[in-house]
Amino acid sequence: xxxxxxxxxxxxxxxxxxxxxxxxxxxxxxxxxxxxxxxxxxxxxxxxxxxxxxxxxxxxxxxxxxxxxxxxxxxxxxxxxxxxxxxxxxxxxxxxxxxxxxxxxxxxxxxxxxxxxxxx
Amino acid sequence: xxxxxxxxxxxxxxxxxxxxxxxxxxxxxxxxxxxxxxxxxxxxxxxxxxxxxxxxxxxxxxxxxxxxxxxxxxxxxxxxxxxxxxxxxxxxxxxxxxxxxxxxxx
Numbered sequence: 001x002x003x004x005x006x007x008x009x010x011x012x013x014x015x016x017x018x019x020x021x022x023x024x025x026x027x028x029x030x031x032x033x034x035x036x037x038x039x040x041x042x043x044x045x046x047x048x049x050x051x052x053x054x055x056x057x058x059x060x061x062x063x064x065x066x067x068x069x070x071x072x073x074x075x076x077x078x079x080x081x082x083x084x085x086x087x088x089x090x091x092x093x094x095x096x097x098x099x100x101x102x103x104x105x106x107x108x109x110x111x112x113x114x115x116x117x118x119x120x
Numbered sequence: 121x122x123x124x125x126x127x128x129x130x131x132x133x134x135x136x137x138x139x140x141x142x143x144x145x146x147x148x149x150x151x152x153x154x155x156x157x158x159x160x161x162x163x164x165x166x167x168x169x170x171x172x173x174x175x176x177x178x179x180x181x182x183x184x185x186x187x188x189x190x191x192x193x194x195x196x197x198x199x200x201x202x203x204x205x206x207x208x209x210x211x212x213x214x215x216x217x218x219x220x221x222x223x224x225x226x
Binding site: 097 | 167219
């Protein structure tokens with residue numbers, strides 16, 4: 001069974017750094033793109049970017065490039081989303097998701113979400 | 121990049137059919153997700169009309185021109201959720217989500 005298990009909720013102050021994780025199991029981690037999606041309270045889904053563990057190819061939404069960093073540790077089948085300096089506007093729930101199919105493929109499996117709260 | 125346009129809300133009586141539209145480019149490769157409050161999204165349709173295993177046959181999808189439609193037949197109270205369409209914008213190498221449609225079962 002494919003599972004994506006995300007790290008727990010975080011409460012941080014503006015200006016602090018943060019790295020949240022998404023541990024994958026039940027499939028060959030390197031062979032599938034893994035994406036991060038943001039959802040602010042009461043709002044829709046926003047795509048941040050995607051990483052391909054096999055060759056470390058990474059793509060970012062222009063809206064988030066330079067604001068976040070996506071990485072993986074293939075040795076422990078884990079993807080990360082990182083901020084160097086959080087702002088109040090980063091308060092949201094963040095989901096990781098495994099992409100299936102080709103470049104135009106779909107997100108078959110999702111993590112449970114990580115709630116990030118940033119106070120100013 | 122372009123946008124995907126969904127109606128903010130759709131209301132339907134139990135037992136009737138709900139139709140949620142998604143307008144924009146590349147809708148022939150659209151994917152649909154259902155999200156209930158406090159939960160992660162769940163894929164319900166891929167590539168406009170494919171249905172993943174475990175998704176009831178009441179969920180179907182179609183595309184015509186630049187508009188994709190998610191149809192949920194014989195609506196049940198448990199179908200009440202937010203629904204999002206999503207495509208891949210190959211010109212910008214990014215995924216796009218529609219703004220979401222809140223389905224209310226009357």
